[in-house]
Amino acid sequence: xxxxxxxxxxxxxxxxxxxxxxxxxxxxxxxxxxxxxxxxxxxxxxxxxxxxxxxxxxxxxxxxxxxxxxxxxxxxxxxxxxxxxxxxxxxxxxxxxxxxxxxxxxxxxxxxxxxxxxxxxxxxxxxxxxxxxxxxxxxxxxxxxxxxxx
Ligand SMILES: Cc1cc2nc3c(=O)[nH]c(=O)nc-3n(C[C@H](O)[C@H](O)[C@H](O)COP(=O)(O)OP(=O)(O)OC[C@H]3O[C@@H](n4cnc5c(N)ncnc54)[C@H](O)[C@@H]3O)c2cc1C
Numbered sequence: 001x002x003x004x005x006x007x008x009x010x011x012x013x014x015x016x017x018x019x020x021x022x023x024x025x026x027x028x029x030x031x032x033x034x035x036x037x038x039x040x041x042x043x044x045x046x047x048x049x050x051x052x053x054x055x056x057x058x059x060x061x062x063x064x065x066x067x068x069x070x071x072x073x074x075x076x077x078x079x080x081x082x083x084x085x086x087x088x089x090x091x092x093x094x095x096x097x098x099x100x101x102x103x104x105x106x107x108x109x110x111x112x113x114x115x116x117x118x119x120x121x122x123x124x125x126x127x128x129x130x131x132x133x134x135x136x137x138x139x140x141x142x143x144x145x146x147x148x149x150x
Pocket of ligand 1: 127
């Protein structure tokens with residue numbers, strides 16, 4: 001993790017759990033974190049029975065939440081935000097660092113390495129495309145079925 005100063009703006013463009021984990025991590029390191037996201041609540045893809053403990057940690061870590069806001073400009077420590085629906089603009093300032101949590105890309109380096117030595121290697125799960133666990137297990141199930149059926 002590169003050096004970050006105290007007041008961190010966390011720009012979220014990822015509906016999964018990773019941005020919450022980043023906010024929690026930074027708060028745990030003593031940063032004042034402000035999480036800015038476009039949806040009414042953070043991490044809408046995290047199930048309602050899972051997200052509670054994550055939100056508890058953000059609350060206890062003093063993480064400030066700014067919902068329904070899209071970052072349209074970053075000028076030093078000042079961010080210009082636009083409301084997700086009305087497009088109304090406003091600024092928030094006083095930040096020392098800006099962290100972007102804007103999605104993930106699959107890491108298929110191991111697949112490509114092994115494929116050079118074996119003719120039949122398959123790529124599954126988050127290495128194929130980062131999603132939820134059910135996608136990885138469903139892909140694995142379907143591959144196992146296809147292999148069993150020949
Ligand atoms: C913070 C966070 C929270 C999440 N919460 C949820 C949730 O609540 N519900 C949900 O459904 N999904 C959740 N997910 C997504 C879920 O974890 C993934 O979709 C799932 O784990 C993908 O499974 P996988 O087997 O493809 O990859 P992984 O679970 O990442 O397994 C890949 C494994 O390969 C190992 N590996 C990688 N490279 C090498 C190498 N070169 N040599 C040897 N080993 C290697 C890794 O160490 C790892 O153990 C979450 C993800 C994150 C990041």
